[in-house]
Amino acid sequence: MTDAPALKELLAFAHQLADAAAGTSLPLFRNAPDIDNKLTDGFDPVTAADRNAEVAMRALIEAHYPDHAITGEEFDNKTGEALVTAFEWVLDPIDGTRAFISGMPTWGTLIGLNQNDRPVLGMMEQPFTGERYFATAGQGAFLRHADKSMAIKTRACARVKDAVLATTTPALFIDTPAEAAWHKVAAAAKLTRYGGDCYNYALVALGQIDAVVEQGLKDVDIQALIPIVEEAGGIVTDWQGGPAHKGGTAIACGDRAVHTQLKDMLNG
């Protein structure tokens, strides 16, 4: 048993993970990636980039922190061995595979770190645009772009009618019990945008959009994004106002006031 590494050290390591993921994913972007379908009855493309980036990140974690747990999108979870430190890396090598295979630069590599089941670090890497969003608990949120890092902050938005709202696709809601609720909030917002995947959450942290509403998320889709939004001044919960890091539904907002309104509308 060794002392738990400091968050600062773990953030530096997360940058290494993002570099490794970018090195494997970017050469395959817009380059006829090897696509197959996970589901026989649907379209859930997985690219070589997805697998290669996760392999690269797992290898680094196992080399540097062999006692840390790993939860990944593409491979079986690895249980951590050090119950005292209880660190778990949560990896989604390509969040937004549909954007990736369409040539749209709105996908990202998500790297989260939980300590004792609580998100303490989040990173979202978009190598084509050269953007990397990251945050650690209590230390604020940052965007590194073109070799410059800047602290980022959400923006104020008190009312849904003034909000720019985003979600990945209306297909998340159509023919589900939440369809009517979604249409209600989409119609109430000043502007509703589709597309975006993880990029939407980063834009909440950056103070460019006000809210993301989604459902059907996996834990790996959301965990890394929670520290980024919250350290930038925002809030992420499920639709009932509880923790969102296990996946399912999510409301991510830059301003608590609009979050409360959206939560009430979605449940009203």
Place this chain on the structure above:
Amino acid sequence: MTDAPALKELLAFAHQLADAAAGTSLPLFRNAPDIDNKLTDGFDPVTAADRNAEVAMRALIEAHYPDHAITGEEFDNKTGEALVTAFEWVLDPIDGTRAFISGMPTWGTLIGLNQNDRPVLGMMEQPFTGERYFATAGQGAFLRHADKSMAIKTRACARVKDAVLATTTPALFIDTPAEAAWHKVAAAAKLTRYGGDCYNYALVALGQIDAVVEQGLKDVDIQALIPIVEEAGGIVTDWQGGPAHKGGTAIACGDRAVHTQLKDMLNG
């Protein structure tokens, strides 16, 4: 009256226009642009970037080609004086203003050139990602990215069921006579993506997506994109198969086979 400038000279000049537009729009991107509403009953944001970029491009055109006509998104049209050359620049300084104000890098500056009412040059500039797509009649289509230029080609796609289909937003169709037709093609495609504006057409030219279907376009929204898609090997028409450069409806495809199928489905 002077001799008509060669297309090669005009392409070099279009690059100057795109540089000028980028120089005025990019500093305002994600930088609290000055937003107001064009329509009192809707949300049609116009940014300072939009106006400044058009002013910058118009000034260059008037300085270099004072007898060319100008059709722009933001200001009154200028009628050309040289009927023999009959050149008309068609400018949309920020296509995708909703993407722009949401911080999404999927907007673009559109620069088109018509000769005798026929599109002969098209350019789409995305300064945040550093992408510039351009084409001139008979000379192919190109993408310049990170100071490298490459010829681009559409990809083969024979059937709608194999197609990646994109449109800017389902709101283009909802509560219009075309709503049912849109739902039919959206359900038939392998993958349907929302968001994108002009960027979707560029991705058709790049061979990353197979089709864009839209309606309610203005001439400035589409003219610059037609040479880019067609010189890359694709086809752009209205939903009836006629010319699309006056705006209205559009089907842009990389492969004529899928274009024919989509046209039949939209009219069937």
